[in-house]
Amino acid sequence: MNLDDLIALDIHTHAEEPCCGPRDDGYDEFQAGMAKYFKNPAGAEGMLPTVQDTANYFRERRIGCVIFPVDSERETGFRRYSNEEVARIAAENSDIMLPFASIDPAKGRAGAREARRLVREFGVRGFKFHPTLQGFYPNDRAAYPLYEAIEEEGAITLFHTGQTGVGAGMRGGMNMRLKYSNPMYLDDVAADFPDMKIIAAHPSFPWQEEALSVATHKPNVYIDMSGWSPKYFPPILVQYANTLLKHKMLFGSDWPAITPDRWLSDFEKTEIREEVRPLILKENARRLLAL
Structure with a gap:
């Protein structure tokens, strides 16, 4: 990937479809709920993009992307998209796409071994965590063997924070617990793993x-x-993006729930300083990912 040829780098895109056959029972209802929350008609119709579709879409727009699945098998029962498959397709589209992976921290030392293998053999650059969807507090010491492996391999972690569209409006919120995604739990992780880059999504x-x-x-x-x-950004987020955190803010869409077209169009109208815009859209990610 040559960032000089791209207009932006989207740090947050999803590989949504499960691997190894048709969708699991309940997955259609889950995706329909997400589509309703994000007002995304494609998701409601079951028309979610494949990883290759995603690469094609982003290449047309000259936007790079970081793509990942989410391993929530234990908490939801839905099979995860294969980390190896996502990484393989990303490698075939390396001009536009970088692979992250996802491992449920409950997999313990087996998960740590998987993380090392994915970095060393498949070129995975980071790991996505969704505390609400995976049902864990980020500072749970049971997750630390996995973090240790990620830190030692020089990879990045990306944690969902705040309220989620997962389960929104569904009975019991699909049993999802918002409490797990309070970003203050990342403070412990950042203190205990000071050499591991952490993105609060x-x-x-x-x-x-x-x-x-x-x-x-x-x-x-x-x-x-x-x-x-x-x-819809809160004013205090815009204030910090323009000042104290201008070198630590990253463009992400949340594709396919929100498209880069929509995000970038609305970003143009947001009160972000002109000198800060290129930092958010590309330069901060360039430095973080060492591209």
């Missing part, structure tokens, strides 16, 4: 100030601005 409603506090205090914590249209 999304405006962290209702804990936006906690996320800003952790990112301001801990040098290894960044924030991606995905999952919300920029026109």
Whole structure:
């Protein structure tokens, strides 16, 4: 990937479809609920893009992307998209796509071995965690063997923070617990793994100030601005993006729930300083990913 040829780098895109056959029972209802929350008609119709579709879409727009699955097999029963498959397709589209992986921390030392193998053999650059979807607190010591492996391999971690569209409006919220995604739990992780780069994903409603506090205090914590249209960004997030955290804010869309077209269009109308825009859209990610 040559960032000089691209207009932006989207740090937050999803590989949604499960591997190894047809969708699992309940997966259609889960995706329909997500589509309703994000007002995404393609998801409601079961028309989610493949990883190759994603690469084609982003290449047409000259936008690079980081793509990942989410391993929530234990908590949801849905089979994860194969980390190896995502990495293989990303490698075939390396001009536009970088692979992250996902491992449920409950897999313990087996998960740590998998993480090392994915970095060394498949070129995986980072790992996605979704505490609400995976049912764990980020500072749970049971996750630390996996973090140790990620830190030692020089990879990045990306954590969902704040409220989630997963289960929103569904009976019992699909048994999802919002409490796990308070970004303050990342403060312990950042202190205990100071050499591991951590991205707190999304405006962290209702804990936006906690996320800003952790990112301001801990040098290894960044924030991606995905999952919300920029026109809904809280003023304090825009304030910090323009000032104290201008070198630690990252463009992310949350594809396919939110498209880069929509995000970038609304970003143009947001009160972000002109000199800060290229930092958010590309330059901060260039430095973080050492591209």
